[in-house]
Amino acid sequence: MAIDYLPLLILVITAMIFAAIAIITPTIFGPKRDNTQKKQPYESGMIPFHDARRRFSVKYFLVAMLFLLFDIEVIFLYPWAVVLRDLRWLAMAPMVFFLAVLIVGLLYEWKKGALDWGE
Protein backbone atom coordinates (compact mmCIF):
# COMPACT_ATOMS: atom_id res chain seq x y z
CA MET A 1 0.00 0.00 0.00
CA ALA A 2 1.11 3.50 -0.75
CA ILE A 3 0.28 4.48 2.83
CA ASP A 4 3.12 2.21 3.98
CA TYR A 5 5.50 4.85 2.66
CA LEU A 6 4.07 7.56 4.91
CA PRO A 7 6.95 7.23 7.45
CA LEU A 8 9.37 7.78 4.56
CA LEU A 9 7.52 10.91 3.50
CA ILE A 10 7.49 12.17 7.08
CA LEU A 11 11.24 11.56 7.28
CA VAL A 12 11.84 13.50 4.04
CA ILE A 13 9.68 16.41 5.19
CA THR A 14 11.37 16.44 8.62
CA ALA A 15 14.78 16.50 6.96
CA MET A 16 13.70 19.41 4.74
CA ILE A 17 12.32 21.37 7.70
CA PHE A 18 15.47 20.70 9.70
CA ALA A 19 17.68 21.86 6.84
CA ALA A 20 15.54 24.97 6.35
CA ILE A 21 15.79 25.83 10.06
CA ALA A 22 19.54 25.26 10.03
CA ILE A 23 19.91 27.70 7.14
CA ILE A 24 17.33 30.33 8.08
CA THR A 25 18.06 30.69 11.81
CA PRO A 26 21.72 31.74 11.47
CA THR A 27 20.79 34.10 8.63
CA ILE A 28 18.38 35.93 10.93
CA PHE A 29 20.13 35.76 14.32
CA GLY A 30 23.78 35.23 13.48
CA PRO A 31 26.20 38.19 13.58
CA LYS A 32 27.42 39.31 10.16
CA ARG A 33 30.97 40.68 10.25
CA ASP A 34 32.34 39.96 6.84
CA ASN A 35 35.87 40.34 5.63
CA THR A 36 37.59 39.14 2.48
CA GLN A 37 39.11 36.11 4.12
CA LYS A 38 35.82 34.97 5.58
CA LYS A 39 34.11 35.28 2.21
CA GLN A 40 36.58 32.96 0.54
CA PRO A 41 35.31 29.46 -0.15
CA TYR A 42 36.64 26.98 2.38
CA GLU A 43 38.72 24.39 0.60
CA SER A 44 40.16 22.19 3.35
CA GLY A 45 42.55 24.93 4.42
CA MET A 46 43.99 25.50 0.94
CA ILE A 47 43.99 29.04 -0.36
CA PRO A 48 41.75 29.24 -3.45
CA PHE A 49 43.84 30.13 -6.50
CA HIS A 50 41.23 30.15 -9.22
CA ASP A 51 37.61 31.01 -9.90
CA ALA A 52 35.50 27.89 -9.37
CA ARG A 53 33.26 28.85 -12.29
CA ARG A 54 35.31 27.54 -15.11
CA ARG A 55 34.73 25.02 -17.81
CA PHE A 56 35.08 21.48 -16.55
CA SER A 57 36.99 18.79 -18.35
CA VAL A 58 34.89 16.67 -20.68
CA LYS A 59 36.13 13.66 -18.73
CA TYR A 60 33.61 14.41 -16.01
CA PHE A 61 30.86 14.06 -18.57
CA LEU A 62 32.16 10.64 -19.54
CA VAL A 63 32.17 9.61 -15.89
CA ALA A 64 28.57 10.81 -15.54
CA MET A 65 27.50 8.84 -18.61
CA LEU A 66 29.22 5.69 -17.39
CA PHE A 67 27.57 6.18 -14.01
CA LEU A 68 24.19 6.48 -15.74
CA LEU A 69 24.69 3.18 -17.58
CA PHE A 70 25.75 1.28 -14.47
CA ASP A 71 22.90 2.91 -12.57
CA ILE A 72 20.46 1.39 -15.07
CA GLU A 73 22.16 -1.94 -14.48
CA VAL A 74 21.51 -1.59 -10.74
CA ILE A 75 17.80 -1.04 -11.44
CA PHE A 76 17.66 -4.52 -12.97
CA LEU A 77 19.59 -6.06 -10.10
CA TYR A 78 16.93 -4.88 -7.67
CA PRO A 79 13.93 -7.05 -8.76
CA TRP A 80 16.34 -9.85 -9.53
CA ALA A 81 17.68 -9.82 -5.97
CA VAL A 82 14.13 -10.24 -4.65
CA VAL A 83 13.61 -13.55 -6.50
CA LEU A 84 17.16 -14.89 -6.28
CA ARG A 85 16.47 -16.88 -3.11
CA ASP A 86 13.51 -18.69 -4.70
CA LEU A 87 14.84 -19.30 -8.19
CA ARG A 88 18.52 -19.87 -7.34
CA TRP A 89 20.51 -20.95 -10.43
CA LEU A 90 17.59 -20.25 -12.72
CA ALA A 91 17.99 -16.60 -11.80
CA MET A 92 21.73 -16.62 -11.20
CA ALA A 93 22.78 -17.76 -14.68
CA PRO A 94 20.98 -15.01 -16.67
CA MET A 95 22.34 -12.32 -14.37
CA VAL A 96 25.89 -13.67 -14.65
CA PHE A 97 25.59 -13.40 -18.43
CA PHE A 98 24.02 -9.93 -18.14
CA LEU A 99 26.86 -8.71 -15.93
CA ALA A 100 29.50 -10.45 -18.07
CA VAL A 101 28.39 -8.43 -21.11
CA LEU A 102 28.65 -5.23 -19.09
CA ILE A 103 32.01 -6.19 -17.65
CA VAL A 104 33.28 -6.52 -21.23
CA GLY A 105 32.32 -2.86 -21.62
CA LEU A 106 34.04 -1.97 -18.37
CA LEU A 107 37.24 -3.73 -19.46
CA TYR A 108 37.05 -1.95 -22.84
CA GLU A 109 36.83 1.48 -21.25
CA TRP A 110 39.61 0.52 -18.85
CA LYS A 111 41.85 -0.48 -21.75
CA LYS A 112 40.95 2.69 -23.63
CA GLY A 113 42.13 4.69 -20.63
CA ALA A 114 38.78 6.30 -19.80
CA LEU A 115 39.36 5.55 -16.12
CA ASP A 116 42.87 6.96 -16.27
CA TRP A 117 43.11 10.32 -14.56
CA GLY A 118 46.80 10.98 -15.14
CA GLU A 119 47.64 13.86 -17.47
Next chain:
Amino acid sequence: MSLPEMSALFPTLQEVIFVLFALLIAVTSLIAAMAPNLFHNALGLVATLFGIAGIYFMLEAEFVGVSQILVYIGAIATLITFAIMLTRGMMFGRTSAMNRQGLAGAIISGLFFVVLLGIVFQVPWPNVVADITDGEALIANLGALFVSTYLLPFELLALLLLVALTGALLLARDR
Protein backbone atom coordinates in the same frame (compact mmCIF):
# COMPACT_ATOMS: atom_id res chain seq x y z
CA MET B 1 -24.26 14.46 11.07
CA SER B 2 -23.03 10.89 11.03
CA LEU B 3 -19.36 10.01 11.04
CA PRO B 4 -19.07 9.06 7.30
CA GLU B 5 -20.71 12.38 6.37
CA MET B 6 -18.30 14.23 8.62
CA SER B 7 -15.28 12.51 7.11
CA ALA B 8 -16.51 13.35 3.61
CA LEU B 9 -16.02 17.03 4.45
CA PHE B 10 -12.33 16.61 5.18
CA PRO B 11 -9.84 15.52 2.54
CA THR B 12 -8.27 12.14 3.15
CA LEU B 13 -4.60 11.88 3.95
CA GLN B 14 -3.96 10.58 0.43
CA GLU B 15 -5.68 13.60 -1.09
CA VAL B 16 -3.63 15.98 1.05
CA ILE B 17 -0.37 14.28 0.06
CA PHE B 18 -1.41 14.24 -3.59
CA VAL B 19 -2.15 17.96 -3.57
CA LEU B 20 1.19 18.65 -1.88
CA PHE B 21 3.06 16.64 -4.53
CA ALA B 22 1.03 18.26 -7.34
CA LEU B 23 1.89 21.72 -5.98
CA LEU B 24 5.55 20.74 -5.72
CA ILE B 25 5.54 19.54 -9.34
CA ALA B 26 3.74 22.66 -10.60
CA VAL B 27 6.00 25.13 -8.80
CA THR B 28 9.30 23.38 -9.51
CA SER B 29 8.49 22.75 -13.18
CA LEU B 30 7.79 26.48 -13.51
CA ILE B 31 11.24 27.10 -11.99
CA ALA B 32 12.69 24.60 -14.46
CA ALA B 33 11.13 26.48 -17.37
CA MET B 34 11.36 30.13 -16.27
CA ALA B 35 14.33 30.70 -13.94
CA PRO B 36 16.92 33.01 -15.53
CA ASN B 37 19.91 30.95 -14.39
CA LEU B 38 20.31 27.68 -16.27
CA PHE B 39 21.71 25.97 -13.20
CA HIS B 40 18.54 26.83 -11.27
CA ASN B 41 16.50 25.38 -14.14
CA ALA B 42 18.36 22.10 -13.69
CA LEU B 43 17.75 22.10 -9.92
CA GLY B 44 14.06 22.83 -10.54
CA LEU B 45 13.93 19.86 -12.88
CA VAL B 46 15.42 17.62 -10.19
CA ALA B 47 12.72 18.70 -7.74
CA THR B 48 10.04 18.10 -10.41
CA LEU B 49 11.33 14.57 -10.97
CA PHE B 50 11.24 14.00 -7.22
CA GLY B 51 7.58 15.08 -7.10
CA ILE B 52 6.72 12.74 -9.97
CA ALA B 53 8.46 9.90 -8.10
CA GLY B 54 6.16 10.70 -5.18
CA ILE B 55 3.13 10.40 -7.48
CA TYR B 56 4.41 7.01 -8.68
CA PHE B 57 4.61 5.83 -5.09
CA MET B 58 1.03 6.99 -4.51
CA LEU B 59 -0.04 4.99 -7.57
CA GLU B 60 1.50 1.88 -6.00
CA ALA B 61 4.12 1.79 -8.75
CA GLU B 62 7.03 1.39 -6.35
CA PHE B 63 9.46 0.00 -8.89
CA VAL B 64 8.87 2.88 -11.29
CA GLY B 65 9.24 5.29 -8.37
CA VAL B 66 12.53 3.76 -7.26
CA SER B 67 13.79 3.74 -10.86
CA GLN B 68 12.80 7.38 -11.18
CA ILE B 69 14.79 8.34 -8.08
CA LEU B 70 17.80 6.15 -8.87
CA VAL B 71 18.10 6.82 -12.60
CA TYR B 72 16.60 10.27 -13.13
CA ILE B 73 17.48 12.04 -9.90
CA GLY B 74 20.66 10.04 -9.36
CA ALA B 75 22.20 9.84 -12.80
CA ILE B 76 20.39 11.98 -15.38
CA ALA B 77 20.32 15.01 -13.08
CA THR B 78 24.08 14.60 -12.61
CA LEU B 79 24.49 14.36 -16.38
CA ILE B 80 22.49 17.56 -16.91
CA THR B 81 24.47 19.49 -14.27
CA PHE B 82 27.73 18.26 -15.79
CA ALA B 83 26.53 19.28 -19.25
CA ILE B 84 25.89 22.78 -17.90
CA MET B 85 29.26 22.95 -16.16
CA LEU B 86 30.98 21.79 -19.34
CA THR B 87 29.45 24.53 -21.44
CA ARG B 88 31.36 27.75 -21.07
CA GLY B 89 28.62 30.24 -21.87
CA MET B 90 26.04 28.63 -19.64
CA MET B 91 28.08 28.63 -16.49
CA PHE B 92 28.30 32.41 -16.40
CA GLY B 93 25.55 34.88 -15.78
CA ARG B 94 22.00 34.79 -16.99
CA THR B 95 20.52 32.97 -19.92
CA SER B 96 17.15 33.79 -21.39
CA ALA B 97 14.42 31.22 -20.96
CA MET B 98 12.84 32.54 -24.17
CA ASN B 99 13.89 32.22 -27.77
CA ARG B 100 12.36 33.06 -31.13
CA GLN B 101 10.18 29.97 -31.02
CA GLY B 102 8.38 31.28 -27.92
CA LEU B 103 5.12 32.06 -29.73
CA ALA B 104 4.97 28.72 -31.57
CA GLY B 105 5.80 26.92 -28.31
CA ALA B 106 3.02 28.76 -26.48
CA ILE B 107 0.47 27.88 -29.20
CA ILE B 108 1.48 24.21 -29.28
CA SER B 109 1.52 23.78 -25.50
CA GLY B 110 -1.82 25.62 -25.28
CA LEU B 111 -3.37 23.26 -27.81
CA PHE B 112 -1.87 20.29 -26.00
CA PHE B 113 -3.42 21.53 -22.75
CA VAL B 114 -6.83 21.72 -24.47
CA VAL B 115 -6.41 18.14 -25.72
CA LEU B 116 -5.47 16.92 -22.23
CA LEU B 117 -8.42 18.79 -20.74
CA GLY B 118 -10.69 17.14 -23.31
CA ILE B 119 -9.33 13.71 -22.41
CA VAL B 120 -9.77 14.32 -18.69
CA PHE B 121 -13.42 15.30 -19.08
CA GLN B 122 -14.48 13.06 -21.98
CA VAL B 123 -13.05 9.68 -21.03
CA PRO B 124 -15.34 7.70 -18.69
CA TRP B 125 -12.72 6.96 -16.03
CA PRO B 126 -13.48 3.76 -14.10
CA ASN B 127 -14.26 4.53 -10.49
CA VAL B 128 -13.35 1.14 -9.04
CA VAL B 129 -10.25 0.12 -7.16
CA ALA B 130 -8.11 -2.05 -9.39
CA ASP B 131 -6.86 -5.34 -8.01
CA ILE B 132 -3.20 -4.56 -7.50
CA THR B 133 -0.67 -7.01 -6.19
CA ASP B 134 1.23 -5.99 -3.11
CA GLY B 135 4.40 -3.99 -3.81
CA GLU B 136 6.94 -6.61 -2.84
CA ALA B 137 5.16 -9.41 -4.73
CA LEU B 138 4.97 -7.13 -7.77
CA ILE B 139 8.72 -6.59 -7.79
CA ALA B 140 9.30 -10.33 -7.26
CA ASN B 141 7.03 -10.99 -10.28
CA LEU B 142 9.09 -8.55 -12.30
CA GLY B 143 12.33 -10.24 -11.30
CA ALA B 144 10.93 -13.68 -12.16
CA LEU B 145 9.79 -12.41 -15.58
CA PHE B 146 13.25 -11.03 -16.33
CA VAL B 147 14.79 -14.48 -16.01
CA SER B 148 11.98 -16.46 -17.66
CA THR B 149 9.51 -14.96 -20.15
CA TYR B 150 11.57 -11.89 -21.00
CA LEU B 151 14.96 -13.54 -20.81
CA LEU B 152 16.00 -12.62 -24.34
CA PRO B 153 15.02 -8.92 -24.11
CA PHE B 154 16.75 -8.82 -20.73
CA GLU B 155 20.04 -10.13 -22.14
CA LEU B 156 19.71 -7.93 -25.23
CA LEU B 157 19.42 -5.02 -22.84
CA ALA B 158 22.89 -5.80 -21.55
CA LEU B 159 24.05 -5.57 -25.16
CA LEU B 160 22.25 -2.23 -25.57
CA LEU B 161 23.97 -0.91 -22.44
CA LEU B 162 27.30 -2.15 -23.82
CA VAL B 163 26.70 -0.29 -27.09
CA ALA B 164 25.77 2.85 -25.14
CA LEU B 165 28.94 2.45 -23.07
CA THR B 166 31.22 2.28 -26.09
CA GLY B 167 29.26 5.10 -27.73
CA ALA B 168 29.75 7.31 -24.69
CA LEU B 169 33.45 6.50 -24.76
CA LEU B 170 33.69 7.41 -28.44
CA LEU B 171 31.82 10.69 -28.05
CA ALA B 172 33.32 12.07 -24.87
CA ARG B 173 36.97 11.31 -25.34
CA ASP B 174 39.24 14.21 -24.58
CA ARG B 175 41.52 13.86 -27.58
